[in-house]
Amino acid sequence: MNLLGLGKYPLDNRRLIGALFLTPALLYILLLVGFPFVLSIAFGFSDVTVGNTDLSYVGFRNFLNVWENDIFRQVFETTIRFTLLSQIFILIFANILAVIFTQDFTGKWFARFIFILPWATPVSLAMIGWLWMLDTKYSPIDYLLLQMGLLGRGGLLSDNRNLFWLAAPDLAQISVIFVQVWRMTPLATVILMAGLSSIPTDILDQAEVDGSRFMRTLLQIKLPLILPIMVIALLFSMITMFGDMTVVYVLTRGGPVDYTRVLGLYSFQVGIEGGNLAQGAAISLFAFPLLLAMAIFMLRTASRAEVR
Amino acid sequence: MNALNFLLTNFWSLLVLAFLGLVALRIVWRVWRYGATRAELRHVLRRSPFYFVVLVFCFFAAAPFMIMFLHTFKTDSDLYRRPQPFVYRDEPTLEHLDALFNNTAYLDFIRNSVLVGVAVVIITLVLALPAAYALARLTGRWGERAGILMFLVYLVPPTLLFIPMFRIVVLLGLKDSPLALIVVYPSFTVPFSMWLLQGFFKAVPPELEEAALVDGYNRVEAFLRVVLPLSLPGIISTVVFAFTLTLHEFIYGLVFIADTSQRTLSVGVPTELILGDVYFWQPLLAAALIIAIPVGLAYNLFLDSLVQGFTMGAVKG
Numbered sequence: 192m193n194l195l196g197l198g199k200y201p202l203d204n205r206r207l208i209g210a211l212f213l214t215p216a217l218l219y220i221l222l223l224v225g226f227p228f229v230l231s232i233a234f235g236f237s238d239v240t241v242g243n244t245d246l247s248y249v250g251f252r253n254f255l256n257v258w259e260n261d262i263f264r265q266v267f268e269t270t271i272r273f274t275l276l277s278q279i280f281i282l283i284f285a286n287i288l289a290v291i292f293t294q295d296f297t298g299k300w301f302a303r304f305i306f307i308l309p310w311a312t313p314v315s316l317a318m319i320g321w322l323w324m325l326d327t328k329y330s331p332i333d334y335l336l337l338q339m340g341l342l343g344r345g346g347l348l349s350d351n352r353n354l355f356w357l358a359a360p361d362l363a364q365i366s367v368i369f370v371q372v373w374r375m376t377p378l379a380t381v382i383l384m385a386g387l388s389s390i391p392t393d394i395l396d397q398a399e400v401d402g403s404r405f406m407r408t409l410l411q412i413k414l415p416l417i418l419p420i421m422v423i424a425l426l427f428s429m430i431t432m433f434g435d436m437t438v439v440y441v442l443t444r445g446g447p448v449d450y451t452r453v454l455g456l457y458s459f460q461v462g463i464e465g466g467n468l469a470q471g472a473a474i475s476l477f478a479f480p481l482l483l484a485m486a487i488f489m490l491r492t493a494s495r496a497e498v499r
Numbered sequence: 500m501n502a503l504n505f506l507l508t509n510f511w512s513l514l515v516l517a518f519l520g521l522v523a524l525r526i527v528w529r530v531w532r533y534g535a536t537r538a539e540l541r542h543v544l545r546r547s548p549f550y551f552v553v554l555v556f557c558f559f560a561a562a563p564f565m566i567m568f569l570h571t572f573k574t575d576s577d578l579y580r581r582p583q584p585f586v587y588r589d590e591p592t593l594e595h596l597d598a599l600f601n602n603t604a605y606l607d608f609i610r611n612s613v614l615v616g617v618a619v620v621i622i623t624l625v626l627a628l629p630a631a632y633a634l635a636r637l638t639g640r641w642g643e644r645a646g647i648l649m650f651l652v653y654l655v656p657p658t659l660l661f662i663p664m665f666r667i668v669v670l671l672g673l674k675d676s677p678l679a680l681i682v683v684y685p686s687f688t689v690p691f692s693m694w695l696l697q698g699f700f701k702a703v704p705p706e707l708e709e710a711a712l713v714d715g716y717n718r719v720e721a722f723l724r725v726v727l728p729l730s731l732p733g734i735i736s737t738v739v740f741a742f743t744l745t746l747h748e749f750i751y752g753l754v755f756i757a758d759t760s761q762r763t764l765s766v767g768v769p770t771e772l773i774l775g776d777v778y779f780w781q782p783l784l785a786a787a788l789i790i791a792i793p794v795g796l797a798y799n800l801f802l803d804s805l806v807q808g809f810t811m812g813a814v815k816g
Contacts, residue, residue, distance in 0.1 A: 316786070
């Protein structure tokens with residue numbers, strides 16, 4: 192290796208080659224994300240619409256309008272509620288599944304294929320399946336409940352032959368949360384599996400030699416060791432969910448009324464469908480401080496995990 | 500058609516039979532192999548709660564896909580007029596699959612998605628391969644900071660950026676063109692791939708590169724001729740996951756492209772196969788299932804490699 196640094200052998204210089212290798216990707220990404228981000232802030236302070244393209248400064252008017260809007264308050268609250276509630280279930284299921292899929296058992300390959308499908312399928316296409324499962328009239332779930340006597344005349348759940356999953360406020364919210372848990376659990380599981388498989392085997396061997404049984408190894412060795420990775424999995428799926436609008440776009444379009452409208456969908460409806468780019472940008476910017484806080488928390492957890 | 504007919508009309512019994520048959524076969528095989536009948540039965544009994552949990556999870560994961568498969572071949576009268584969602588009353592029919600491929604823009608959507616995906620993967624590899632190598636081996640502290648920055652960028656959701664991006668796309672005259680997606684999608688595939696590739700590169704023993712350097716290769720040659728071939732499996736799995744990320748993307752595709760024939764799968768299917776209030780359910784469900792199965796198989800095939808990349812990427816080099 193060239194120990195003289197720059198000079199005779201530039202192609203052997205670590206720092207030079209490193210900079211050359213890294214710069215194109217860094218520039219492309221910063222340009223592609225940084226520039227629109229700055230523009231988004233500029234939009235927030237302007238009165239730009241799809242028709243009117245010149246940016247004239249209007250101060251904090253957009254943000255104030257958005258903040259004082261009752262619909263926005265509700266949308267913001269819904270987004271946070273959906274995100275937090277679904278994380279509880281995702282975390283529980285992902286932990287169980289990660290333990291299951293880091294073991295060997297017959298039929299594992301096929302079981303893993305099935306369990307990965309909700310995550311592998313493009314979200315909007317998987318939502319078509321759920322749109323049909325939760326259909327107002329033909330829902331197979333309703334049919335099953337009807338056969339069990341829980342629906343229909345004198346049924347426990349409702350006298351009606353249908354539950355109207357996506358048309359009743361409470362049920363629509365529950366459905367959206369359920370579907371989010373359904374599609375996000377595999378991702379959290381995979382992150383946890385990475386954590387479980389990175390536990391050094393000598394620790395586990397030592398535990399076995401010392402006579403530790405399955406549950407004890409799990410609760411006292413594995414879980415504490417993957418706790419930082421659990422936090423990362425949690426924040427990762429929170430951030431993904433917080434910025435998601437696909438699920439509600441396909442399932443409910445935010446309805447009934449505003450009950451399942453989330454931040455991303457609302458800014459899409461105001462900004463693109465309504466043509467008010469400035470207002471739409473202001474709405475989505477309200478998500479930024481929260482996202483940033485989660486990302487920083489996640490990075491700090493990650494770096495602490497590395498130190499150990 | 501006869502086999503399909505038989506499969507569909509007896510779907511549930513076949514499913515249960517197949518499962519029980521496999522369990523029985525396994526027990527018989529193990530008893531024949533090891534000979535200990537009682538021990539084997541005790542083993543099966545002890546493991547059955549575990550398998551029960553696995554089955555319950557599998558059932559929830561698979562439910563919509565089973566319904567997709569079951570309903571694709573139903574006639575309209577079977578599907579709507581006398582709802583019997585779990586059994587066939589009429590003969591199964593292929594007319595809806597035929598309609599999906601011949602009367603809708605489904606094939607256009609597939610073509611657009613593949614085109615965009617392949618182009619984005621090429622751009623991603625060109626940018627991310629050297630960058631990930633730099634992060635794994637060449638740069639020190641500032642490289643690490645750059646890596647963290649990239650990671651933060653990956654966490655910025657499209658819902659935060661699509662409005663200004665839309666404006667830029669219109670200004671550049673790229674609206675309604677897949678080119679817009681090809682330019683924008685690397686904004687998430689590159690950070691993702693860098694992160695994963697960095698893990699695979701770290702797994703290559705540094706001694707091999709040192710040896711190459713001693714033999715008179717320079718850094719670039721060592722990267723191209725030693726590190727790249729050795730991390731080929733990792734690169735392939737990165738390609739698979741980057742491609743599927745573009746397949747999944749919805750918001751940019753929805754906002755940038757309004758022209759039906761130019762839309763991608765994830766946007767085209769749920770927006771164009773529904774006419775106002777009229778849902779063409781069988782083609783819709785078939786369209787979703789046809790994409791879900793191959794992507795699911797690919798994910799399963801490359802999952803171990805993904806987990807390995809995650810794990811190595813988190814280890815400090």
